[in-house]
Structure formats: C-alpha cells, structure tokens
Amino acid sequence: MLLKAKLLGMAAAMALSAGAAHAQALVYCSEGSPEGFDPALYTAGTTFDASSHPVYNQLVEFKVGTTETQPGLAESYEVSEDGLKVTFHLRQGVKFHSNDQFTPTRDFNADDVIFTFDRQGNPENPYNQVSGGTWEYYTGMSMPELIKSMEKVDDYTVVFHLNRPEAPFIANMAMDFASIVSKEYADAMLAAGTPEMLNQAPIGTGPFVFQAYQKDAVVRYVRNGAYWGEPAKVEALIFAITPDASVRYQKLQAGECHVMAYPNPADIEAMKSDEGVKVLEQEGLNVGYLAYNTQVAPFDKPEVRKALNMAIDKQAIIDVVFQGSGQIAKNPIPPTMWSYSDATVDDAYDPEAAKKMLADAGVSDLSMKIWAMPVQRPYNPNARRMAELMQSDFAKVGVNVEIVSYEWGEYLERSKDTARDGAVLLGWTGDNGDPDNFLAVLLGCDAVGGSNRAQWCNEDFDKVVKAAKVTSDQAERTKLYEEAQAIFKDQAPWATIAHSVVFMVTRPEVDGYVVHPLGGHIFNQVGLK
Amino acid sequence: MLKYFASRLLTFIPTFIGVTLISFAFIRLLPGDPIIVMAGERGMSPERHAELTAQFGFDQPMYIQFWNYLTGVLHGDLGNSFVTKKPVWDEFFALFPATLELSICAMIFAVALGLPAGVIAAVNRGKFFDRTLMSTALIGYSMPIFWWALLLIIVFSGILKWTPVSGRIDLIYYFPNASGFMIYDALMSGQSGALWSAIRHLILPTIVLGTIPLAVIARQTRSAMLEVLGEDYIRTARAKGMSPARVNAVHALRNALIPVITVIGLSVGTLLAGAILTETIFSWPGIGKWMVDSIFRRDYPVVQGGLLLIAVMVMIVNLTVDVLYGIINPKIRKR
Numbered sequence: 096m097l098l099k100a101k102l103l104g105m106a107a108a109m110a111l112s113a114g115a116a117h118a119q120a121l122v123y124c125s126e127g128s129p130e131g132f133d134p135a136l137y138t139a140g141t142t143f144d145a146s147s148h149p150v151y152n153q154l155v156e157f158k159v160g161t162t163e164t165q166p167g168l169a170e171s172y173e174v175s176e177d178g179l180k181v182t183f184h185l186r187q188g189v190k191f192h193s194n195d196q197f198t199p200t201r202d203f204n205a206d207d208v209i210f211t212f213d214r215q216g217n218p219e220n221p222y223n224q225v226s227g228g229t230w231e232y233y234t235g236m237s238m239p240e241l242i243k244s245m246e247k248v249d250d251y252t253v254v255f256h257l258n259r260p261e262a263p264f265i266a267n268m269a270m271d272f273a274s275i276v277s278k279e280y281a282d283a284m285l286a287a288g289t290p291e292m293l294n295q296a297p298i299g300t301g302p303f304v305f306q307a308y309q310k311d312a313v314v315r316y317v318r319n320g321a322y323w324g325e326p327a328k329v330e331a332l333i334f335a336i337t338p339d340a341s342v343r344y345q346k347l348q349a350g351e352c353h354v355m356a357y358p359n360p361a362d363i364e365a366m367k368s369d370e371g372v373k374v375l376e377q378e379g380l381n382v383g384y385l386a387y388n389t390q391v392a393p394f395d396k397p398e399v400r401k402a403l404n405m406a407i408d409k410q411a412i413i414d415v416v417f418q419g420s421g422q423i424a425k426n427p428i429p430p431t432m433w434s435y436s437d438a439t440v441d442d443a444y445d446p447e448a449a450k451k452m453l454a455d456a457g458v459s460d461l462s463m464k465i466w467a468m469p470v471q472r473p474y475n476p477n478a479r480r481m482a483e484l485m486q487s488d489f490a491k492v493g494v495n496v497e498i499v500s501y502e503w504g505e506y507l508e509r510s511k512d513t514a515r516d517g518a519v520l521l522g523w524t525g526d527n528g529d530p531d532n533f534l535a536v537l538l539g540c541d542a543v544g545g546s547n548r549a550q551w552c553n554e555d556f557d558k559v560v561k562a563a564k565v566t567s568d569q570a571e572r573t574k575l576y577e578e579a580q581a582i583f584k585d586q587a588p589w590a591t592i593a594h595s596v597v598f599m600v601t602r603p604e605v606d607g608y609v610v611h612p613l614g615g616h617i618f619n620q621v622g623l624k
Numbered sequence: 625m626l627k628y629f630a631s632r633l634l635t636f637i638p639t640f641i642g643v644t645l646i647s648f649a650f651i652r653l654l655p656g657d658p659i660i661v662m663a664g665e666r667g668m669s670p671e672r673h674a675e676l677t678a679q680f681g682f683d684q685p686m687y688i689q690f691w692n693y694l695t696g697v698l699h700g701d702l703g704n705s706f707v708t709k710k711p712v713w714d715e716f717f718a719l720f721p722a723t724l725e726l727s728i729c730a731m732i733f734a735v736a737l738g739l740p741a742g743v744i745a746a747v748n749r750g751k752f753f754d755r756t757l758m759s760t761a762l763i764g765y766s767m768p769i770f771w772w773a774l775l776l777i778i779v780f781s782g783i784l785k786w787t788p789v790s791g792r793i794d795l796i797y798y799f800p801n802a803s804g805f806m807i808y809d810a811l812m813s814g815q816s817g818a819l820w821s822a823i824r825h826l827i828l829p830t831i832v833l834g835t836i837p838l839a840v841i842a843r844q845t846r847s848a849m850l851e852v853l854g855e856d857y858i859r860t861a862r863a864k865g866m867s868p869a870r871v872n873a874v875h876a877l878r879n880a881l882i883p884v885i886t887v888i889g890l891s892v893g894t895l896l897a898g899a900i901l902t903e904t905i906f907s908w909p910g911i912g913k914w915m916v917d918s919i920f921r922r923d924y925p926v927v928q929g930g931l932l933l934i935a936v937m938v939m940i941v942n943l944t945v946d947v948l949y950g951i952i953n954p955k956i957r958k959r
Binding site for chain 2: 120122127128130131136138226227229231234235291294295307309310311312313315333335336337338339341342345346348349351502503504505507508511521522523524545546
C-alpha cells in the first residue's frame with residue numbers, strides 16, 4: 096500500500112516535472128549546494144538563494160534591485176511614538192505550499208509569525224534545538240536583546256514590543272532569517288517525529304514550491320499557482336549546482352543553463368564581447384578597508400591617517416587585485432545603499448603631498464605592520480597582493496611596511512585587540528541594507544574591541560549614528576547618515592579601498608533578471624523570451 | 625585459501641583502529657576554531673562562543689571526545705554534519721554511489737585500454753608504436769587533471785557539441801535517484817533517452833579520471849611483460865612452435881598480471897584523490913567534493929567520518945587484491 100502510494104507520488108512528480116521542464120523551466124547554474132532549506136539556521140547566501148528567496152516570504156521584503164523595503168506578508172505596519180511597539184497587519188488569504196507529507200488546512204496567520212521568531216529566541220520552544228539550531232543571524236542581529244515580547248492581537252495583527260527604539264528593526268524583518276515558516280507544518284512534523292523535515296522539505300508561502308533536492312547536484316522547484324503576489328513567470332525553476340566558474344560559463348554557452356552566478360573576473364572581458372550572453376553588473380553591498388589602530392601613536396592623529404590614505408594608489412589596486420571587478424570606495428557604505436553620500440570627496444592619490452603631511456605631523460622613519468587576511472572575500476579577492484601594493488605605495492612616502500598574516504580564526508580574534516600593532520585589511524558585507532549595519536557595527540564606540548577594527552570612538556560620529564538608529568523617518572535618517580559619512584571622511588579611521596562589482600551572466604533569452612544589491616539571486620520576476 | 629583469507633582479514637583490525645585515530649586527529653590538527661570560522665567577520669560574543677563550544681562538545685577533554693567518537697563509530701553512529709545537520713552515514717551513502725559509478729567506469733576505461741596498450745608496446749619494444757605509446761603515457765601521467773578536464777570540455781562540449789558540459793543527466797529527466805547509480809536508475813526509470821543521456825554525461829569525467837590510471841597501467845603492463853618475455857619458459861614455449869599470440873596472451877600475460885594487479889589496487893587511492901578535482905569540475909555529486917567542502921568548513925564529523933569510511937573502502941579493495949593474487953598465483957597463498 097505504502098509502496099503504491101509512493102509510486103503514484105513519483106509518477107505524479109515525474110509527469111509534472113517532465114511537462115514543466117519541456118515548457119518553461121529556468122535553469123540557474125548555482126555555485127554551491129544549499130546547507131539546508133530553513134534560512135534561519137544558516138548564514139550563507141548560497142543557502143538563501145535556494146530557500147528564503149524562492150520558497151518563503153518575509154513580513155516586509157526588499158524591492159528587488161534596491162535596499163528599500165516594501166510590504167510582504169504584512170500589508171502594513173506602524174511604529175509607536177516612542178518606537179517601542181511595532182504593529183504588523185498581516186495579509187489575508189495567503190496559502191502555504193503542500194507536499195507529500197503535508198497539506199495545510201488553514202491560511203497564513205499570526206501564529207505562524209510568532210512561531211517563526213519564538214523558535215529562534217525561546218529555548219522552551221520544541222524547535223529551538225531541532226537541527227542543532229544556533230540561529231546565527233537572529234542572535235547576530237541582537238534580536239534576543241531587542242525583542243521584549245510578541246503579542247497576537249488577532250489572527251491578522253501581531254505586535255512586537257521592543258526593549259529600545261530601533262529603526263533598522265523593519266529592515267531586519269526583511270532578512271532571510273525572518274522568513275515565515277508554517278506553524279501547522281512544524282506541529283505536524285513534530286507529531287510525526289520528523290521535525291528535521293522543516294529544514295529538509297520546506298513549506299513556505301513563496302512564489303516557488305520546493306520539489307526535490309539531490310545533494311550537490313540539482314534543486315527543483317515548480318511555480319506556486321496560488322501565490323498571493325505576482326506569480327512567477329516560469330513554470331519551473333531548476334538549480335544546477337556547478338562549483339567551477341569556467342564550467343558554469345561553458346554550460347551557459349551550451350544552453351545547459353540560463354543564468355550563472357560568480358563568473359571568473361578574468362573571463363568578464365571575453366563574456367562582454369560574446370554575442371551569446373548578456374553581462375549584468377552592479378556594486379556589491381560591501382566594502383573593503385584598511386583599518387588603522389587609532390588608539391596607537393602615531394595613528395591616533397587624523398592627519399597621519401589621511402596622509403597614508405593619500406599615499407595609496409587605489410586605482411592600481413582595482414586593476415591588479417580586483418581585475419576590474421571592483422570600484423574605488425570613498426565612503427564606508429556602498430553606493431547602492433540609501434543615504435550614500437555623493438558629496439564626499441575622496442583623498443586624492445598624491446604621494447608628494449602625503450610625504451609633506453607626514454613631515455608636518457612630525458612623523459619620520461615610520462615603520463608599521465599591515466595585516467593581510469588569509470582568505471578570499473568578495474570585498475578583497477587577494478589581501479596579500481593588496482598589502483604588497485600598499486607596501487610599495489607607502490615606501491614611496493618613506494613608510495616601511497611589514498606584512499603579517501594569521502590563520503583566519505586567529506586573524507579575526509587578534510585584530511579585535513585594542514593594543515593591536517598594525518593596520519588591518521578587512522571588509523564587511525551588509526546584512527539588511529540598512530546604513531546602521533555598517534556605520535554602527537563597524538565604527539560605533541560600542542564596537543571598539545570587537546568589530547570596530549580601527550578601535551575608533553568619535554563622540555560626534557557616535558552621537559549622529561545613535562540618533563539615526565532611533566529615528567523612524569527615513570529622510571531624517573538619511574541626513575544624519577550623510578553627516579556621519581562627512582565626519583568619517585574627515586577623521587579617516589580607515590582607508591576605504593573598494594566595493595566589489597557583482598557580475599551576473601545570462602543567456603539572451605532571459606528577460607527581467609535584476610542584480611540584487613543585497614546579493615541574493617531572485618527569480619520570481621524572470622521570464623524566458 | 626580460507627586460512628589465507630582469514631589472516632588477511634585479521635590485519636584489518638589494527639589498521640581500522642589506527643585509521644579511526646588518525647581521522648579523528650587529522651581535522652583537529654588543522655589550525656582554526658570551527659566556531660570562529662563559522663561566525664566570520666560578524667564575530668560573536670564570548671558568552672555565545674562558550675555556549676556553542678559546549679553545544680558541540682568541544683569543551684570536553686580530547687580523550688573524552690575521542691572516546692565518544694570511538695563508541696559512536698562502533699555503534700555505527702558517525703555523528704551529524706555541523707552544516708547540514710544530517711547523519712554523516714546517510715550523507716556518505718547518498719553520495720558514494722556517484723563516486724563509485726564514476727570510479728568503476730574510469731577503472732574499466734583504464735584497464736581496457738591500458739592492458740592491451742602495454743602488451744602491444746612490449747611485444748613491439750623499441751618500435752614506433754612503443755615509443756609513441758610510452759611518451760603519450762608519460763604525458764597522461766603528468767597531466768594536471770584540472771587543465772585536462774577543461775580542455776576536453778572546451779573541445780568536445782563547447783566546440784564539437786558531442787557531450788554535455790557537466791552533471792549526471794539532462795535536467796529534463798527527473799526520477800527518484802533510488803540506487804544512486806545513475807545508469808541503473810535511468811534504465812529502471814523507463815524514460816526514453818534517459819539511459820543514453822546518463823551515458824553521455826559519463827564520457828568526459830571517465831576519460832579525465834581514468835587518464836592517470838591508464839598511463840600507469842600501460843607502463844606497468846609493458847615493463848612486466850618485458851620481464852616475463854625474457855624468461856626461459858617463454859623461449860621454450862616459442863621453441864615448441866606455439867603461436868606468438870598464445871605465448872603472449874596465455875603464458876606471458878598471466879604472469880605479468882601480478883604486478884599489474886598491484887598497481888590497479890593502488891590506483892584506487894589515486895582515483896579517490898583524482899575524484900576530488902574531477903567531481904568539482906564536472907559538478908559530479910560525489911564524496912570527493914563533499915570532503916573538501918567539509919575541510920574548509922571545519923565540519924569535524926564529516927571529515928573524520930568520511931575519512932574513516934573511505935579508508936575502510938580502500939582496505940576492502942586491498943583485501944580483494946590480496947585475494948586475487950592468491951587466485952592468480954597459487955604460490956602466494958601457500959606462503
């Protein structure tokens with residue numbers, strides 16, 4: 096009996112997919128395997144591409160192609176005067192997906208919202224320990240300290256009571272870890288003794304229904320016919336997992352996939368002249384920087400830091416280290432982020448002036464260390480090479496540089512030390528598209544000895560950033576952040592080096608693909624001509 | 625024969641314990657706290673770090689961690705992956721058939737071409753064919769797998785369009801991969817064209833993975849044949865007027881096979897090492913790539929469990945080779 100049911104299920108799945116694949120299946124050559132399908136458990140973009148984007152929705156969502164938020168599963172929200180109460184009004188009539196083990200009996204409602212966050216924050220929740228849950232993003236975004244309680248007012252109204260006013264909270268609700276899961280499904284799986292299914296066979300409300308995952312090979316989705324928003328343009332979405340970048344390009348050329356992620360920077364030129372493919376590009380939501388230790392002389396003087404900044408030939412770094420897949424950074428936040436200050440004037444590359452400024456500051460025969468990360472990151476594809484270029488740049492202004500490096504874990508730990516000797520190459524990739532996520536996390540006084548690698552605490556800057564955090568009006572926040580960027584540039588705790596440029600390559604028949612500044616690959620709005 | 629087999633089997637036990645210890649120690653010898661690596665630039669508070677350390681059991685003394693691991697292994701429990709949270713055992717056996725299928729094809733390719741090539745080269749020693757073959761084998765042996773694979777893809781998939789670029793089967797075919805062996809599953813699926821598609825996908829990876837063993841087997845066969853062909857009994861056989869074909873195939877080859885089989889057995893290790901690169905390039909969902917990813921992620925249970933299982937597989941192959949010796953050469957099993 097069981098076998099028969101299984102066979103029937105298989106036949107149905109086969110019929111569905113064979114038909115779909117012949118008609119309109121969009122094949123995406125992805126760079127790696129998802130770690131699982133419950134986005135709250137993970138932090139990797141590859142996992143989010145396969146889970147939160149196609150399968151789930153969040154209360155608020157990012158407008159594709161921007162860092163701005165728009166209504167998602169919540170039709171609207173209000174923030175109270177004191178900023179301590181956020182009320183979400185939920186969308187009605189939203190259906191969850193179904194699979195072999197589960198068919199929903201009710202629509203999405205407030206219970207699902209509360210369950211989604213409760214399981215991450217409440218150790219008593221039966222799902223708190225399932226799948227070894229460490230809830231990296233939930234804790235990383237300080238949600239346990241921020242959320243005081245959640246209240247279900249009625250089936251379609253949820254109130255979050257906060258411990259302090261925090262404007263970025265709304266953007267946090269659009270993050271992957273805030274993807275709304277079905278409480279009914281979770282309860283059913285718990286009763287069946289298979290709670291891990293929540294992570295292995297996801298049920299969401301999103302534009303695509305998860306169909307199957309064959310480890311390290313293929314992930315399959317079909318269109319959600321009952322989607323509450325604009326339905327997906329293709330009938331099926333297939334991720335062909337292809338770890339090697341050159342092979343992804345070959346597959347794209349051969350028509351084995353329609354869209355590919357992360358081309359080799361060295362191939363970009365050839366791709367641009369290839370008639371058979373389209374190359375899309377956009378700055379990534381990241382910044383690569385050199386952080387001086389502003390608590391150690393002579394780097395405690397802004398003019399010394401500024402002089403060193405002027406000695407760095409950033410264009411050479413973009414050409415050599417990024418091979419063109421980067422853009423000079425003048426602000427600590429990337430240009431795709433709202434409140435980015437166009438007014439900022441970057442420190443011009445001028446070794447002669449730099450030399451003079453150092454002499455005026457009374458600095459001569461300076462020897463320093465530059466720390467080079469041992470790993471490759473989008474914001475810094477080759478830190479060692481970058482450090483070498485800086486070494487020769489600094490030599491031209493009479494500064495002697497020694498390059499040091501440690502194993503990655505050690506590097507991250509030791510660079511936090513306030514007494515650290517040397518300037519550190521590091522960077523940051525944004526989480527929620529909110530400027531606070533860069534300015535407070537990386538440069539705030541509270542982060543000294545932690546993620547503030549410059550160990551820089553400037554009262555004016557800190558005051559402005561903290562004021563922006565508790566203001567909910569975005570126009571007002573923009574003004575404050577522009578002011579913060581001006582203070583930053585004047586004080587120069589970092590040399591801002593580069594933002595990576597993200598390239599996406601598609602076949603010409605692919606229509607409507609937009610590079611998303613937050614780094615995800617989103618296919619709802621993508622069609623095939 | 626049975627006694628011989630049993631004695632071979634006994635050597636299994638100390639090797640197994642050694643391998644368990646080495647696989648446990650190996651990943652821990654690498655620098656890098658897995659929890660800090662996991663948190664990355666974002667970092668985490670010391671309290672959170674301590675909490676996670678306790679959750680993963682890293683706060684226990686090393687010998688207790690090893691004891692827990694060893695008792696787990698003896699109960700058939702290799703732990704769960706830190707990343708996917710699934711049992712290592714399940715993941716290994718979900719991926720292993722793909723590696724096995726590819727390795728078997730590569731081995732068949734290497735033996736089917738390498739043996740005759742070696743024999744022909746030996747018989748034609750010093751002639752044009754011999755020289756060409758041996759220099760080709762040297763090139764094959766020294767070829768970087770990565771480069772060779774991309775070259776084949778560009779020529780056969782890109783320019784000639786004879787073979788697909790990567791993967792195990794065309795994506796339009798969709799059936800449960802029940803056994804994990806794509807050829808078998810495609811055959812059983814009853815979908816027309818599936819089997820042919822699966823075979824076409826196997827061609828390039830088989831050639832790439834089989835190239836080094838092919839070169840090794842061809843060279844080994846040639847030298848073993850040359851040695852045997854110089855023996856007195858071959859001269860006797862020839863003097864008796866036997867056909868050269870019979871002398872070469874029956875008298876010479878059978879005796880030359882012993883060192884060749886050793887080489888084939890040893891090639892299994894080479895195949896697994898080659899599988900790492902081959903699988904990465906051809907997007908082949910096998911254990912090679914899984915292991916490498918896990919080392920980078922410091923996924924301890926996968927690395928130690930995977931190493932152990934691979935070692936056991938290699939031990940089984942070696943045992944089989946030893947038994948084969950016994951069959952081919954009765955002198956060995958009597959020792």
